[in-house]
Amino acid sequence: MILVLTDSNDAHANHLIEKIEVEELPYFRFNLEVASLLDTYYTFRNGEISINQSKRVLNITDVKCVWNRRNFVELLLEESYDQDMDFKLWKNEWNKTLTGIYNSLKNVDWLNPWRLAYIAENKYLQMEVATKLGFRIPETLISNEINELKSFVSLYNPVVLKLMNQDFYKTDKNEFKGIYVNKITIEDLEKFGNSNENPIVLQKYIEKSFEVRYTVVGEDHFVCKIESQASSIANIDWRRYDIPHTPHSAIEPPANIKEKVTYFMKELNIEYGALDFVVDTLNDWYFLEVNSMGQFLWIEDLTDLKISDAILKWFKNKLNLKVNNYESILN
Incomplete structure (x- = not known):
């Protein structure tokens, strides 16, 4: 049995599952977005786990390999904001339950194992390993010290600003936008405070x-x-x-x-x-x-x-x- 960890809107999972069905391979699609989990029944008893989602039942002992498209409860953008206490409790308990499920699957093959993923x-680890293996890497600075940042821009101009965590953010107009790589100047850094700022990533532009x-x-x-x-x-x-x-x-x-x-x-x-x-x-x-x-x-x-x-x-x-x-x- 192939366990596919995903959500109902995942086009990649849809595409692969079509191929899986053509090959008549056994699989269970476990959707982790809120709507699907609201229609999911889970039981752990005496070390045995069963999952019932959309009237399909999985006994965890039947799983032979896992495709890891998602790890934890998948939120719509609007669900990421204004969470009430009941929803936070529900989400956190589901996420803890999911880690328990994954622990029970630690001896089967994963693409990729969730902890390793x-x-x-x-x-930081990626740059360490890449450097060890001899990859070229653009000159990089991660800092929230304004003078260090300005010095780096002066030395390597042009420089780009990157994020270590790619996500979508809500604007004042209630729109959701991603923040991508942008060139940055010393003048831009004047908006950066002298205290209470998070570290940012600067790289020499190639x-x-x-x-x-x-x-x-x-x-x-x-x-x-x-x-x-x-x-x-x-x-x-x-x-x-x-x-x-x-x-x-x-x-x-x-x-x-x-x-x-x-x-x-x-x-x-x-x-x-x-x-x-x-x-x-x-x-x-x-x-x-x-x-x-x-x-x-x-x-x-x-x-x-x-x-x-x-x-x-x-x-x-x-x-x-x-x-x-x-x-x-x-x-």
Whole structure:
């Protein structure tokens, strides 16, 4: 049985589950958004766990592998604000229950294990491992000391401001907006206070030839060239998405980059990752970050890279591995 941890609006899960059903593989979709959890019945008794969601029942002992698209209660943007005490209690108790479920699944195969996925998201760890393996990384400063920040901008101008935690934020107009990578000047830093400010991330801006979304599934590598410099909207951060004016294409990575990515994934002990690189005008590759639950479907749609097929293959291999191990015991 494949356990898919997701939510009902996850297009990636929808796409993979269609393939799972074609292959007639056993699966249970566990949606973690509020509406689905309100229609979920859970029982833990004498070490046994059962989950009943939308009239489908899962006995946790049937799970052989897990696809980790979501970890905890998934909130709509409007649900993230103005939570009353009852809702906070409900959400927190569900999240504690989910950690209990995951603990009971610690001996099955995960793509990726939730604890390791969480650790792998740490930008400090990513930079440490990337440096150890010899990746180029843009000069970086993380600080809330105004003089340090100004000195960095003066030294490396142009510089960009990044966030360690990507999220959406509510504006004064009750709109939800993401904060992406932006160039920053010393004049911008004048708005930064001398106290009570959180640390911010500054990086030297790399003059880009193109950007790369590098997706790894087990031993399979899928590399997409994103020509962000063709767009006046996406040229600093392709996540502003100007798809019609931002060509995407499948490429082969340099052999040394592929080797380093392989070791990087092993160091983080994860089997799925969406890595971001920028490639400068001298064709040097700079590592930016890895997302252990990163999106891939738009890359597949634009380039025909078979990422979802690789994930399906991972499921089938893990299910077959269990069967083969069992047969070897019998023989």
